[in-house]
Amino acid sequence: MECVPNFSEGRDQQKIERIVEPFRKAKNVKLLDYSNDEDHNRLVVTVVGEPQPLKDALLEAIGVAVEVIDLRSHKGAHPRMGAVDVVPFIPIKNCTVDEAIDLSKEVGREIADRYGIPVYLYEKSATAPHRENLAAVRKGEFEGFAEKIKQPEWQPDFGPACQHPTAGTVAVGARMPLVAYNINLNTPDMEIASAIAKRIRFIGGGLRFCKAMGVELKERGITQVSINMTDFTRTHLYQAMEMVRYEARRYGVSVVGSEIIGLVPMEALVDTCSYYLGLEGFSSDQVIEKRIME
Amino acid sequence: MECVPNFSEGRDQQKIERIVEPFRKAKNVKLLDYSNDEDHNRLVVTVVGEPQPLKDALLEAIGVAVEVIDLRSHKGAHPRMGAVDVVPFIPIKNCTVDEAIDLSKEVGREIADRYGIPVYLYEKSATAPHRENLAAVRKGEFEGFAEKIKQPEWQPDFGPACQHPTAGTVAVGARMPLVAYNINLNTPDMEIASAIAKRIRFIGGGLRFCKAMGVELKERGITQVSINMTDFTRTHLYQAMEMVRYEARRYGVSVVGSEIIGLVPMEALVDTCSYYLGLEGFSSDQVIEKRIME
Numbered sequence: 321m322e323c324v325p326n327f328s329e330g331r332d333q334q335k336i337e338r339i340v341e342p343f344r345k346a347k348n349v350k351l352l353d354y355s356n357d358e359d360h361n362r363l364v365v366t367v368v369g370e371p372q373p374l375k376d377a378l379l380e381a382i383g384v385a386v387e388v389i390d391l392r393s394h395k396g397a398h399p400r401m402g403a404v405d406v407v408p409f410i411p412i413k414n415c416t417v418d419e420a421i422d423l424s425k426e427v428g429r430e431i432a433d434r435y436g437i438p439v440y441l442y443e444k445s446a447t448a449p450h451r452e453n454l455a456a457v458r459k460g461e462f463e464g465f466a467e468k469i470k471q472p473e474w475q476p477d478f479g480p481a482c483q484h485p486t487a488g489t490v491a492v493g494a495r496m497p498l499v500a501y502n503i504n505l506n507t508p509d510m511e512i513a514s515a516i517a518k519r520i521r522f523i524g525g526g527l528r529f530c531k532a533m534g535v536e537l538k539e540r541g542i543t544q545v546s547i548n549m550t551d552f553t554r555t556h557l558y559q560a561m562e563m564v565r566y567e568a569r570r571y572g573v574s575v576v577g578s579e580i581i582g583l584v585p586m587e588a589l590v591d592t593c594s595y596y597l598g599l600e601g602f603s604s605d606q607v608i609e610k611r612i613m614e
Numbered sequence: 615m616e617c618v619p620n621f622s623e624g625r626d627q628q629k630i631e632r633i634v635e636p637f638r639k640a641k642n643v644k645l646l647d648y649s650n651d652e653d654h655n656r657l658v659v660t661v662v663g664e665p666q667p668l669k670d671a672l673l674e675a676i677g678v679a680v681e682v683i684d685l686r687s688h689k690g691a692h693p694r695m696g697a698v699d700v701v702p703f704i705p706i707k708n709c710t711v712d713e714a715i716d717l718s719k720e721v722g723r724e725i726a727d728r729y730g731i732p733v734y735l736y737e738k739s740a741t742a743p744h745r746e747n748l749a750a751v752r753k754g755e756f757e758g759f760a761e762k763i764k765q766p767e768w769q770p771d772f773g774p775a776c777q778h779p780t781a782g783t784v785a786v787g788a789r790m791p792l793v794a795y796n797i798n799l800n801t802p803d804m805e806i807a808s809a810i811a812k813r814i815r816f817i818g819g820g821l822r823f824c825k826a827m828g829v830e831l832k833e834r835g836i837t838q839v840s841i842n843m844t845d846f847t848r849t850h851l852y853q854a855m856e857m858v859r860y861e862a863r864r865y866g867v868s869v870v871g872s873e874i875i876g877l878v879p880m881e882a883l884v885d886t887c888s889y890y891l892g893l894e895g896f897s898s899d900q901v902i903e904k905r906i907m908e
Contacts, residue, residue, distance in 0.1 A: 577892040596890035598871040
């Protein structure tokens with residue numbers, strides 16, 4: 321199981337190390353990556369492990385975060401509703417979405433019991449459709465939750481119906497592996513990048529599992545369609561690429577390249593190769609590294 | 615380190631199991647695959663492991679092969695010069711070509727010492743340019759080696775200058791991972807498939823690390839350019855695909871698909887995605903499975 325908890329601390333390296341420490345020392349848990357951003361004032365941890373030890377390490381790290389983070393004085397560019405802002409569980413190997421959902425509920429209940437923090441289940445763990453989208457759950461942020469949490473439709477799934485004074489609230493849920501995928505355009509025109517982004521994304525009538533926005537790459541003098549592929553097994557990377565390519569054509573603009581940010585499951589690469597090479601009957605079981613891992 | 619020893623026994627399942635057994639029971643060695651072909655009368659084993667235990671298991675398996683295989687009564691479609699025909703070492707993870715060369719020489723010397731079999735170093739381990747190509751080394755096969763081995767330019771690298779009465783000779787060497795890659799054409803015309811194969815392969819003036827031939831897929835009524843990519847890190851899969859595509863155009867023929875036979879290193883997939891998606895700065899370190907494995 322993979323877990324990518326987001327903590328609202330991106331500046332104090334000492335606090336960051338303390339939050340990360342439980343993952344580092346846990347057995348049967350592997351800290352794959354952690355990166356903090358000072359502007360966002362946020363820490364994103366990527367960790368994998370067996371469900372039980374992962375849960376234990378996570379609860380310990382959350383305890384540290386609750387102790388060292390005070391949201392009343394927290395400022396940053398990224399929206400947040402809690403010291404531990406969001407805890408997504410992602411099934412990556414020999415485990416199912418249902419197991420990820422179960423684990424998210426166990427962890428959610430435990431966060432509420434142990435630390436008195438209200439917990440919202442989101443995405444695949446959500447208990448109502450209006451709670452699926454993390455942006456909708458988080459709307460209002462820490463500052464607005466004192467009021468929001470009183471509304472009947474925003475009662476938390478676990479814990480008290482009033483937010484923790486310094487740690488706010490937390491969203492916990494299971495989701496598919498998300499691939500952060502950006503496609504660069506040979507135009508500095510943000511209107512074009514945004515128009516293409518709107519056209520390819522789900523809410524604009526585009527691809528089912530695709531979120532997108534236009535972004536300016538100032539130093540390079542170009543723009544980018546910045547994409548989150550929320551389920552690459554059903555909306556494929558190549559579909560985003562080919563759709564951006566043909567939408568760009570309308571403006572006389574070309575794709576100059578793309579980038580995958582952070583980690584990506586091997587299955588997404590296999591899928592991309594299968595499309596572009598027209599591979600027949602290829603399976604990721606043929607990848608040497610996968611066989612060795614098994 | 616990976617090793618893909620080829621043994622000249624493809625029919626007697628009991629003998630095959632005995633040959634494979636040392637890889638199965640060895641510690642720090644993993645038998646990834648073994649497959650035998652009755653027409654070829656040949657067994658291909660794919661095994662990975664730490665160099666030292668890999669060497670030990672290999673020498674034990676070779677001992678079994680020498681004991682159970684008698685080349686004097688061996689018939690099969692595949693050319694062969696020994697009971698243990700060829701032993702390629704392939705650096706796949708945390709090891710270099712030089713280490714593969716060193717290991718191949720150690721093993722070669724040991725085969726000669728322990729079993730009295732003449733050993734030829736080939737490919738990257740070759741001690742002279744005319745010994746690099748396995749087909750050149752093997753030419754004459756078991757039946758012709760009694761004479762060939764007497765020629766000054768075909769003195770073995772290790773062992774006696776006369777072949778083993780039942781086990782013949784053996785080629786040992788380091789090579790890059792080989793990717794068996796076939797591209798299917800929507801034509802039943804073998805002349806077209808062969809013409810394209812000749813055009814794209816190294817000896818025909820095509821791609822440096824590419825061997826190719828035309829093959830008929832009778833049941834499907836189509837043909838295939840059957841390719842061995844002998845160093846996919848320098849001649850890329852997409853180059854073969856794109857070259858076949860534009861050569862086929864000359865005949866009004868199209869590529870209908872392709873297939874990767876057997877195992878493929880993840881790096882080859884990363885490379886393919888990087889080309890077709892125009893990925894900037896992508897590294898295989900971003901693949902979750904690779905990180906987990908580490």
